[in-house]
Amino acid sequence: MNWADLRWLVPELVLSAAAVLLLVADLFTPAERKRWLGWFAVASVVPAAASAVILLGDLQALRSPGVRIFSDTYTLDAFAVYFKLVALGAVALVSLVSLEYFPGRTPHLGEVFALLLFAGVGLLLMASASDLILLLLSIEFVSLSSYLLAGFLKRDPKSNEAGVKYFLYGAATTGVMAYGFSLLYGLTGSTSLYDIGPRLGQAGPAVYLAVGMALAGFGFKVSMVPFHQWTPDVYEGAPTPITAFLSVGPKAAGFAALVRTLSVGIPLEQVNWPLLLAALSALTMTVGNLLALVQRNLKRMLAYSSIAHAGYVLMALAAWRSPWALQGLLYYLLAYLFMNLGAFFVAMVAADATGSDEIPDHAGLSQRAPWVAAAMAVFMLSLTGIPPTAGFFGKFYLFAAAVDAGLLWLAALAVANSVVSLYYYVGVLRALYLMPPATPGPLPVPAGLRAGLLVALVGTLAAGLYPQPVVLFVETARRLLTG
């Protein structure tokens, strides 16, 4: 271990320092100035993201696919940097809208932003962890911050329910995952993914048991069926900005960790995990979509939709033998960041006015806030996968990967699911555009929320209309991970 290695950790160090500083500053900030803490949180993401980009430049200058530090427990490559940027984007956007949401709902404003930053540090660690112990610790770090955030509004029974359910479910799945990890260690005598791969040897029942148990933990983080039951209740009960955060941040990082664990630690030739994930992907997207059809609460509907989207992304792992798979996964998660955050931000606008998350209570939003309704239309169409939005290109990549890997049935099922999903996404637009508002008059949209919506909208459209830069980055990241 030496000092020089620390430079690869600068984004994490910057964000940790900012979080600790924020916590201390909160103690000495009078109540009326607490909003500044939120701005500080948003601002602190900038140096962290900038340093991550600089590290990417350093990697390219070294002509190295990635550096492994701290005895191979931590890997920094383009793949990790990509997920770090996605995670930081989620933290920044959610902090921005939290500035409008939490004041007046809780007196403990500083802790919201500190916890968001701490969760962000966890996400950065998850994207790079290449050792079972560090992986487990970083997942737990994200989870613990998320439990607190989900249950943050302690006078709101639904928020409490969300926090407790999330905690109990998370604790149980982490336990199962830790057991799976211990079996992997027992089988190979190492906790490093780089050692586990070559040493795993011929696959027996023990290997399958270990991989299956480890999948429980990742499945929980990305809400994969059958580990999805917490999703609707937590998404509905948690404060809406936090729901938005949970639906993109931990999910993207969960996929990053899953991809690294499977592609580095579990050789395809010995364990046929793509087949297992094809089955789980089919199950996840179908269950998510069918249950989303009957939801009347917007947040619950988006929760089931996020389960369905986890199913689409899992298709990339099922089609891992195709060179398109990782590209599709990376592109899709970026598109998903913008469109899903955007959808939740719109849910905040309408819920602020009516105090309800039921879809019919959003009726007539097109008359009260035409731009917000138009943005929602873009997000909904993007989530369905209609061109020229980012969601279309994402799905295109994933379907192409599935076909390329010979999984025609899975691609066909995904197309059928997308058609089904059109029904409930357009159902929201029907309420927004065709139903009359309960109370007329323009709806004020707070500045922070407007900014967040604008970024999500521009992101969704830009990644769809001009995907070149993202595709280029994604292709580089793919080549660097798979060599």
Place this chain on the structure above:
Amino acid sequence: MPLDWAYVAVFALVGAGMAALPLGLVWLLAPRSHYPQKRVAYESGIIPFGEAWSQFHVRYYLFGLAFLLFDIEVIYIYPWAVVLRELGAFAFVEMLIFLGVLGVGLAYAWKKGALEWV
């Protein structure tokens, strides 16, 4: 490889046996006598009063957490102290940062009034 797992199984069985054997022997061999006082909860020799399922003040929980934190911290410091000479300045600075973060936690708890009994 199966042999390794057999070791684990034997170890588990012997371990369980070691725990079960004395309990079983006592159950079999020990003389038994029953009288009502035996069923009373042990309260350091005094006769217990009130309900055992009483409400505890939520404040115990705050103190419990704060105590646990600093109790665990010591576990990290012991091995650090043993190898500090070999690791040198890096480990020293590392521990200072670790203690600094813990200090922030203590300051936070203090300022928020978690250390006061009201």
